[in-house]
Amino acid sequence: MVWTIVTTALITLLLAVVAMNFKTSEKKLERRIEHLYAADSPQFRREMGVLLGPGLIPGNRVTDLENGDEIFPAMLEAIHSAQKTITFETYIYWSGQIGQEFADALAERARAGVQVKVMVDWVGSLKMDTRLLDQIRDAGAEVHQYRPLKWYNLGRLNNRTHRKLLVIDGKLGFTGGVGIADQWSGHAQDGEHWRDLHFRIEGPAVAQIQAAFNDNWIKTTGQVLNGADYFPPLVPAGEMDAHMFVASPAGGSESMHLMYLMAIAAAEHTIDLQAAYFVPDELIIKALITARHRGVRVRVTLPGKHIDSETVRLASKAHWGELLLAGVEIYEYQPTMMHNKLLIVDGVMSSVGSTNFDVRSFRLNDEASLNVYDAAFAARMTDVFDADLEHTVRYTYAMWEQRPLKEKFMEKFILPIKSQL
Numbered sequence: 001m002v003w004t005i006v007t008t009a010l011i012t013l014l015l016a017v018v019a020m021n022f023k024t025s026e027k028k029l030e031r032r033i034e035h036l037y038a039a040d041s042p043q044f045r046r047e048m049g050v051l052l053g054p055g056l057i058p059g060n061r062v063t064d065l066e067n068g069d070e071i072f073p074a075m076l077e078a079i080h081s082a083q084k085t086i087t088f089e090t091y092i093y094w095s096g097q098i099g100q101e102f103a104d105a106l107a108e109r110a111r112a113g114v115q116v117k118v119m120v121d122w123v124g125s126l127k128m129d130t131r132l133l134d135q136i137r138d139a140g141a142e143v144h145q146y147r148p149l150k151w152y153n154l155g156r157l158n159n160r161t162h163r164k165l166l167v168i169d170g171k172l173g174f175t176g177g178v179g180i181a182d183q184w185s186g187h188a189q190d191g192e193h194w195r196d197l198h199f200r201i202e203g204p205a206v207a208q209i210q211a212a213f214n215d216n217w218i219k220t221t222g223q224v225l226n227g228a229d230y231f232p233p234l235v236p237a238g239e240m241d242a243h244m245f246v247a248s249p250a251g252g253s254e255s256m257h258l259m260y261l262m263a264i265a266a267a268e269h270t271i272d273l274q275a276a277y278f279v280p281d282e283l284i285i286k287a288l289i290t291a292r293h294r295g296v297r298v299r300v301t302l303p304g305k306h307i308d309s310e311t312v313r314l315a316s317k318a319h320w321g322e323l324l325l326a327g328v329e330i331y332e333y334q335p336t337m338m339h340n341k342l343l344i345v346d347g348v349m350s351s352v353g354s355t356n357f358d359v360r361s362f363r364l365n366d367e368a369s370l371n372v373y374d375a376a377f378a379a380r381m382t383d384v385f386d387a388d389l390e391h392t393v394r395y396t397y398a399m400w401e402q403r404p405l406k407e408k409f410m411e412k413f414i415l416p417i418k419s420q421l
Contacts, residue, residue: 032261032286035294039266039346045241045373048262052255052371053245054211060203061238062372064384068185071178071198072098078168078200079105084229086116087213089146089165091124091354092179095132102180103132107139116141117225119216121161122148124179144220146366159249162354162365164198165213170232173201173209175244175353175370177276177341188336191306196339197384199352199370202237208244212368215246240374247355248366256355256369257362260284260343267291267345271298272385274340275357277309278302278316284357285319289326297329301340301388304332312358317403318411324397331392344385347378 037043049055065071079086079102086109093099110116118136120128122145137143146161166174176198178184186193201209214225247255264271264287271291278300280288288298300323307313320330343351353369355361372378 032283032290033265035265035268035290037266038268039263040348041266044262044266044349048259048371049243051262052243052259054208054243056241056243056371056373057204057208058241059236059238060201060205060240060242060372062240062242062370062374062377063200064380065176065198065200066384067187067196068098068178068193069187071176071196072101072185074200075166075174075198076101076105078166078172078174079109082109082114082168084114084169085167085225086114086169087165087167087210087217087225087230088117089119089161089163089213089216090180091121091160091162091164092181093120093125093132094127094179094181095129096182098182098185099128099132099180103135106136106141110136110139110141115229117213117217118143119146119161119213119220120144121146123160124162127181142221144217146216146220160365161216162356162361163212163216163246163368164354165209165368167206167210167213170210170228170230171202171206171234173206175199175201175209175368177339177354183337184339191336194337194339195333195335195388197342197352201242201370203240203242204234204236205242205244205370207231207234209368209370212244212246215248216366240372240377242370242372242374244353244368244370246366246368247362249364254362256367257281257283259351259369259371260357260362261287263343263345263349263351264288264291267296268294269296269346270344271296272342272344272382273299273357274301274338274342274385274388276303276337276339276341277312277356277358277360279312279358279360280319281359281362285322288323288328292326292328298327299329299331299385299389301331301333301338301385301392303338304334304393306333306335306337308337314407314410317400317407320395321397321400324395324400330395331389332395333388333392335391338388340388342381342385344378344381347382348375349373350378350381352381
C-alpha cells in the first residue's frame, strides 16, 4: 500500500512537471491584426517601436555575413580586437574545431584583462566538452550555462535561450542564426555544412543588443552590466534605422508573434520569408492567407530533404495545403540544411536574428530579433533571397495532396505537440 501511494505520488509529480514544460504563456493573441497602414508608413514604424519595445534608432550600419567562411572569421576578428569587454550569448556551442577556436580567442582576451562574459544554453551545449568552458573560465572569464538541470527549475527546463548575441566593447554587435559548431563551417557546399546568415552591426542599435544580453545575464547571475565599458557613447555609423527587441516567457513572450503579425498585416506588395523551422499557428496562417487575398506576393523558402528534424518537417507540411491553395509560394532548399531566419516586407523592412517561424520561438524560447528599416538593406536581402531561390524546388499543391499516407498519418500525432518542436 505504501509503495503504491509513493509510486502514484511520483508519477503525479512527473506528469505535473511535464505539463508545466508544455505550458505556453497565459495570455496570447487571439484575433487577427487588420491591415490599417502600409509597411513604408510612419505609423507602421511608430507602432513597431511602441508595441515591440525599444524605439527605432537611426544611424546604424548592418552588414550581412553568409555561411561560416564569412561569419566565423568576422566574429573571431572582432573578439581579438576587444580592449575592454566581450559579452557573448549563444544556444548551440559544441565541441570541434570552431568551438576550440572560439574558446582560444575568448580565453586569450580574458588573460589580456578584457572583461569576458559568456552565456551558453545548457541544452544547446550538451554536446560541448566541458573542457572548453573550463578553458575560458580558467583564463579569467565569467561563464554561465543558462538554466542547467536543477531540481528547482524542472518546470522551466523547456524555456531555453535561443539568442545569438556578441558585443565587443559595447560598440560592435553581431546577431543572426549561426551556432558555434563545425556544421556551420564552410560555405554550404554540401549536406554536412549548413546554410546560414549572421549580421555585423555598428551604430546606436548596438546598445540595444547589449541590453538584450543583459536581460538573461541578470536572470542568471543577478548582476547588472553597466558603465561606459559596456554602454559607451555611440555615434552614427550609417544611415539605417533599426531596433533590437527580445522576447521570453518571463516577459514579452508574444512580442515576436506580434512582430510577425504586424509586419504581415502591413504588407501591400511582397513578403519574402526564409525559415529554418516553419510551424505557424492559426493566426499566422490566416494572416498570410489574408495578405494573399489583398494581392501580396508571398514567397517562403524552407529546408528540404536535409532538414535536421523530420518531426518539424511533418508538422510544418500539415499546414501547407491551405497556404498553397491561397497562392503562397513555397520553395524547398536542396543543397543542405538551410538555417536562415529572414523576413522582408515590401522592400522596406527586414527582420533578422534568432527567431524561427514557429510556436516555440513565439512563446517558449528566449529570442532576439533585429529589425532594419532601410530600402537599400532590404534590396540587398532580397538579392540574397533570390540567389538562394536558385537552389530550391517549388512545392506545389499537387505534391502536397500526393504526399505519402505515412506522412499524413504521422501528422495526426505530431500536431498536438507542435508548440514543443
